[in-house]
Amino acid sequence: MEIIIKLFLTFAKIGAFSIGGGYAMLPFIQREVIGRYGWLTTGEFSDILAISQMTPGPIAVNSATFVGYTEGGILGSAAATLGVALPSFIMILLIAAFFIKIYEKKTTKNVFRGIRPAVVGLIAAAAYSVTVESVIDIKGAIIFGLSLLSLFHKKVDPIYVIIASALVGIIVY
Amino acid sequence: MLFDLFMVFAKIGAFTLGGGYAMVPLIQSEVVDRKSWIEKEEFIDILAVSQSTPGALALNMATFIGYKKKGILGAASAILGAIMPSFLIILIVAMFFTKFMNVKAVQEAFMGIRPAVAALIAFSVYKIAMTSKIKPMWYIIAVISAVLVIFFDVDPILIIIVSGLSGAVIGKLGGTKDGDNN
Structure with a gap:
């Protein structure tokens, strides 16, 4: 039961501070989930990101569900997912109900x-530490470089970058 | 109406690959164009607020739109709808993941995927920098933040709090002019 509460609180904390959506939550997940509790390694986390990119829904929910399940089963995944969603829910309700004008204030x-x-x-x-952990040999460095190039210059959809790199991985490793 | 909110956001959650920002056009076409729940201008306001509030963008937008239509219950229906598809799909993936990862070809595929994911994150730094409308001077905060996290292991939460305070203080000291609103 302790792990369920811990999952809920950790993901609530991640949900409460990651501003900007999507990859903005990476540094918080790294700090809490990888660094503090060791629930994942950086490599496993990178795999979850790849899976998140290929499955529907917000990355935050995907990561929470995945980590929750591996650490605490179905109950754990529900706790982590509700945890990551709860701060959004409460803050948006408060803003929608009372503070919509707060975003017009100069201080804000x-x-x-x-x-x-x-x-x-x-x-x-986050990009730095994931790169240091993921690019471990010359083949990896080439995949990294080609992926970056296709994202920058060819505006290739990330999902194709992942599929292509998976095929390259099967061939070269 | 509650069921309708749940279903619309479940549909959006089930069909958008690539996370939050990929969902925005779909949310717009459903709630503005097809259902006419929200006016276009209002949608843009909701998007702006959702981007500036912590948490997943899609969940913030679902909560806001649900609340507009049907109060707290509407917000709960919409956010649960947005969560449900990815929750179920990832649950199934997670259940089979360990077995799946024992297959040699899968391990090799992920050996290739990991550097590509690193590239995706590096690219997202560039994309977010481009869309955030940051003035050149303020990039000093970006550099300091990155250095503090990478080399000094500072908690990112602390960085968000301090950078927000710095923005407020610098603004107050007259570092920014009236009408200078970004």
């Missing part, structure tokens, strides 16, 4: 002027 705009670049820096930090 100033706060976000500070937070936005911080989010970019945090995701860059």
Whole structure:
């Protein structure tokens, strides 16, 4: 039962601080799920991201469900998923009901002027540590380089990048 | 109506690959164009608020739209609808994942996928930087944040709080002018 509560609280914390959606929650998941509790390795987390990219729904929900299941079964996955969703639910309700004007205030705009670049820096930090852990040989470095190139220059859909890299993986490893 | 909210967001949740931002156009076509639940201008406001509030973008939008239509119960129906498909799909994936990972070809595939995922994240840094409308000077905060996390293991939560406070203080000290609203 303790693990169920821990899953709920950890993912609630992740949900409460990751501003910007999608990969913005990476640094928090890394810190809590990988660093603090060791529920996943960076490699496993990267696999979940790949699966998230190929399955429908928000990455946050996908990661929470996956980690919840591996650590605490079906009950664990429900606890983690509800945890990651609850802060959104409460905050949006409060804002929609009472504070819709808060986003027009100058102070709020100033706060976000500070937070936005911080989010970019945090995701860059996550990109750095995932890259260090995932690109472990020359083949990996080539896959990394080609993927980056196709994303930047050819605007290839990420899902095709993953499928192509999977095929390359089967061939070269 | 509650069931309708649940179903619409379940449908959106079930058919969008690639996470939050990929869901925005689909949410728009369902709730603005097809169902006419929300006006276009209002949708843009809801999107802006959802992006600036912590949590998954799709869940924030579902909660907001559900609340607009049917209060707290509407919000609960919409967010549960948005969660349900990925919850069920990932649950099934997770149940078979360990067995699946013992297959040699699958291991090799993931050896190839891991560097590609690293590239996806690196690319998302660029994409988010482009869409965040950050003035050049403020990138110093991005650099400091990255350095603190990578080399000094600082908690990202602390970084969000301090950077928000810095923004407020710098704004107050007149670092920004009136009408300078981004």
